[in-house]
Amino acid sequence: MLRFIVRRMLQAVLALFVLSVLLFAWLRSLPGGVVSALLGERGTPESAAALRAALGLDQPLPVQYWRFLQRALEGDFGISNGVYRGQPALDVFTQRFPATIELSIFAMVLALTFAIPLGYLAARRRGGVFDTGSIVFSLVGVAVPVFFLAYVLKYIFAVQLGWLPPSGRQDVTINATHITNFYVLDGLITREWDAAWDAFKHLILPGIALSSIPFAIIFRITRAAVIDVMDEDYVRTARAKGLRQQTIRVRHIMRNALIPVVTIIGLQIGALLAGAVLTEKVFAFTGIGQALALGFELRDYPVLQVLIMMAALIYIIVNLIVDVTYAIIDPRVRT
Amino acid sequence: MTRTATTSTTTGSGSGEPLLSVRDLSVTFGRGRRAFAAVDQVSFDVRPGQTVGLVGESGCGKSVTSLAIMGLLPARGNTVTGEVMFDGQDLLRLSQEQLRERRGSELAMIFQDPLSSLNPVVPLGVQVAEVLQAHKGMKSGPASRKATELLNKVGIPDPTRRLKEYPHQLSGGMRQRALIAMALACEPRLLIADEPTTALDVTIQAQILALLRELVTESGTALIMITHDLGVVAGLCDQVNVLYGGKVVERAERHDLFSRPRHPYTGGLLASIPRLTEERGRRLNPVPGSVADNIPWEGGCAFAPRCASEVEACRSTTPELEPDRDGLGPDRLLRCHHPLEENPLDDIRTHQPEDTEGGPA
Numbered sequence: 001m002l003r004f005i006v007r008r009m010l011q012a013v014l015a016l017f018v019l020s021v022l023l024f025a026w027l028r029s030l031p032g033g034v035v036s037a038l039l040g041e042r043g044t045p046e047s048a049a050a051l052r053a054a055l056g057l058d059q060p061l062p063v064q065y066w067r068f069l070q071r072a073l074e075g076d077f078g079i080s081n082g083v084y085r086g087q088p089a090l091d092v093f094t095q096r097f098p099a100t101i102e103l104s105i106f107a108m109v110l111a112l113t114f115a116i117p118l119g120y121l122a123a124r125r126r127g128g129v130f131d132t133g134s135i136v137f138s139l140v141g142v143a144v145p146v147f148f149l150a151y152v153l154k155y156i157f158a159v160q161l162g163w164l165p166p167s168g169r170q171d172v173t174i175n176a177t178h179i180t181n182f183y184v185l186d187g188l189i190t191r192e193w194d195a196a197w198d199a200f201k202h203l204i205l206p207g208i209a210l211s212s213i214p215f216a217i218i219f220r221i222t223r224a225a226v227i228d229v230m231d232e233d234y235v236r237t238a239r240a241k242g243l244r245q246q247t248i249r250v251r252h253i254m255r256n257a258l259i260p261v262v263t264i265i266g267l268q269i270g271a272l273l274a275g276a277v278l279t280e281k282v283f284a285f286t287g288i289g290q291a292l293a294l295g296f297e298l299r300d301y302p303v304l305q306v307l308i309m310m311a312a313l314i315y316i317i318v319n320l321i322v323d324v325t326y327a328i329i330d331p332r333v334r335t
Numbered sequence: 336m337t338r339t340a341t342t343s344t345t346t347g348s349g350s351g352e353p354l355l356s357v358r359d360l361s362v363t364f365g366r367g368r369r370a371f372a373a374v375d376q377v378s379f380d381v382r383p384g385q386t387v388g389l390v391g392e393s394g395c396g397k398s399v400t401s402l403a404i405m406g407l408l409p410a411r412g413n414t415v416t417g418e419v420m421f422d423g424q425d426l427l428r429l430s431q432e433q434l435r436e437r438r439g440s441e442l443a444m445i446f447q448d449p450l451s452s453l454n455p456v457v458p459l460g461v462q463v464a465e466v467l468q469a470h471k472g473m474k475s476g477p478a479s480r481k482a483t484e485l486l487n488k489v490g491i492p493d494p495t496r497r498l499k500e501y502p503h504q505l506s507g508g509m510r511q512r513a514l515i516a517m518a519l520a521c522e523p524r525l526l527i528a529d530e531p532t533t534a535l536d537v538t539i540q541a542q543i544l545a546l547l548r549e550l551v552t553e554s555g556t557a558l559i560m561i562t563h564d565l566g567v568v569a570g571l572c573d574q575v576n577v578l579y580g581g582k583v584v585e586r587a588e589r590h591d592l593f594s595r596p597r598h599p600y601t602g603g604l605l606a607s608i609p610r611l612t613e614e615r616g617r618r619l620n621p622v623p624g625s626v627a628d629n630i631p632w633e634g635g636c637a638f639a640p641r642c643a644s645e646v647e648a649c650r651s652t653t654p655e656l657e658p659d660r661d662g663l664g665p666d667r668l669l670r671c672h673h674p675l676e677e678n679p680l681d682d683i684r685t686h687q688p689e690d691t692e693g694g695p696a
């Protein structure tokens with residue numbers, strides 16, 4: 001097991017390295033570039049060349065990359081030269097990323113909590129009203145664009161009914177202490193219960209909107225997996241052994257059915273982060289969505305690099321966790 | 336594992352009242368016009384300590400019969416009629432919960448493919464111990480100690496280590512031994528073995544059969560042995576039911592069946608057993624045709640298209656299962672208009688087992 005984890009970690013580091021090279025090369029190849037963005041109309045060829053030299057952009061790409069890598073490994077991703085001018089790029093990340101992560105985790109938990117039991121139930125009542133209804137519902141879940149669903153939810157539950165806040169991460173009147181920038185977590189750590197509760201309420205609507213696609217996909221995968229597994233010989237063996245329904249369900253059906261579900265969760269992380277960017281926009285949720293958009297406009301390389309690399313890092317870490325979970329559930333992949 | 340059985344109380348032929356009494360068991364898949372009887376009015380008895388064989392080609396309804404007895408057929412899409420009396424109760428009329436309590440403790444089953452019959456993601460020890468936990472109310476500690484004992488008993492070396500392993504880490508023979516351990520964990524009174532050796536290679540087959548024979552004799556467990564291989568029957572069964580197209584076509588004590596097969600289908604099956612005198616892997620006299628040539632039992636004999644002894648009545652009148660008119664041996668039943676008069680293979684004795692233990696005199 002340990003060897004398995006170490007090997008997967010090495011693979012992850014390698015993947016991250018390759019990604020950083022590609023990202024670096026791709027960003028530098030975008031038309032325009034930081035120099036024209038910074039100088040704007042006033043730029044002359046001379047001043048552009050001077051600026052380029054000052055920023056180290058006159059060096060060959062491999063040299064530039066090497067410098068970037070050295071600094072990045074020390075936690076220095078440079079200073080923002082976009083809207084957050086003067087701020088270290090890493091700070092832009094640490095302030096904004098937790099919002100996106102908090103939202104994504106909440107949406108994922110929401111999706112899993114409902115999709116897995118419902119998928120199981122639908123499979124057990126295959127062909128019944130509940131099953132058919134759930135399939136239609138999940139189809140709608142995949143088909144409706146996330147931002148549209150976000151608008152509808154916001155309109156009904158925030159604007160019309162006023163049950164939940166329409167935007168932001170926390171009410172401004174709450175004077176909350178922020179330690180980790182995960183607001184719910186902060187509230188719990190500092191025992192400011194009202195702050196935690198308020199942050200949680202702000203998560204509900206965007207969370208539901210964001211969970212719609214993973215919910216639908218996990219629901220369908222669970223249903224299909226349970227249907228397959230129920231026909232397996234070992235489930236028949238379990239029944240022949242006279243085990244309790246509960247044991248058959250948990251140990252013999254779900255443990256096997258969850259294998260494809262776990263795989264799908266890993267693959268969903270990318271879609272989840274992308275969906276978060278859209279959802280954040282609707283709910284004015286200050287995550288990385290806005291930072292990314294502005295970063296692209298202004299060719300804010302340091303900010304873009306840190307955001308994308310960190311997103312990739314998180315993607316890889318989550319998938320590593322998924323792989324380990326996978327290996328825990330399925331002994332056949334451990335070797 | 337190498338103890339010899341005390342044969343005084345557990346004679347192989349079984350004795351006393353039947354433990355299991357199957358009466359007119361029919362299983363129909365589908366409805367209306369598309370209805371299809373996979374098992375058609377099958378009746379047989381199994382006494383304590385007796386080994387009864389259900390023999391026939393693929394598709395003749397052997398597995399469906401055993402699944403119906405165990406209550407393991409799919410919940411929908413089939414109709415089961417008849418009676419399965421076990422210890423004075425009709426298993427077909429028990430509630431799911433009552434049936435569950437008996438499965439694994441009083442009735443147990445071993446399946447054909449040991450790999451797919453084991454849960455790939457649960458350690459072997461848990462899969463053995465869970466039977467004990469479900470029926471004996473054992474906690475996990477004592478249950479896994481008992482599991483070690485059981486694995487030892489079925490001849491799995493180093494059981495403590497094996498308990499922590501997963502099915503894919505075991506050999507085929509070992510997996511089947513593990514399944515046998517699970518089936519015998521609660522000392523069931525009836526064990527159904529559905530082609531337990533088909534997926535294994537020949538030497539392992541022999542070992543598994545020897546193990547089953549030993550355990551069954553030792554504990555006095557009644558055994559229903561399902562197979563398409565009369566060679567297996569020869570080594571294990573006291574009484575044999577030959578099935579064709581969902582119906583019993585011949586029933587006889589093992590010895591009688593081998594020395595005087597009466598039904599042409601039985602004769603064909605006997606002739607198709609590979610013999611030592613023959614080139615390996617070659618079958619001399621397989622039954623011509625296949626189950627695909629079946630015709631329905633209505634208004635004739637389903638075997639007629641493949642039968643060499645066919646007479647006129649075979650295409651017009653359904654033969655009934657009746658005591659053999661020629662009175663060959665006790666309890667012989669036969670469903671045929673024109674039974675074999677002579678053993679088609681008088682050299683059949685060359686591969687008959689030593690008739691010294693376990694069989695009827």
Ligand SMILES: Nc1ncnc2c1ncn2[C@@H]1O[C@H](COP(=O)(O)OP(=O)(O)OP(=O)(O)O)[C@@H](O)[C@H]1O
Binds near residue numbers: 373393396397
């Ligand atoms: N769930 C099912 N639905 C419909 N038909 C079925 C089902 N299970 C079995 N059958 C049919 O019932 C017949 C008997 O099947 P069964 O599995 O009992 O054969 P078998 O004698 O065990 O053969 P084998 O030696 O291949 O295991 C077959 O024609 C099969 O197609």
Ligand code: SF4
Binds near residue numbers: 637674
């Ligand atoms: S009844 Fe006729 S066709 Fe059927 S097995 Fe006997 S002889 Fe052959």
Ligand SMILES: [Mg+2]
Binds near residue numbers: 397398399529530
């Ligand atoms: Mg079968």
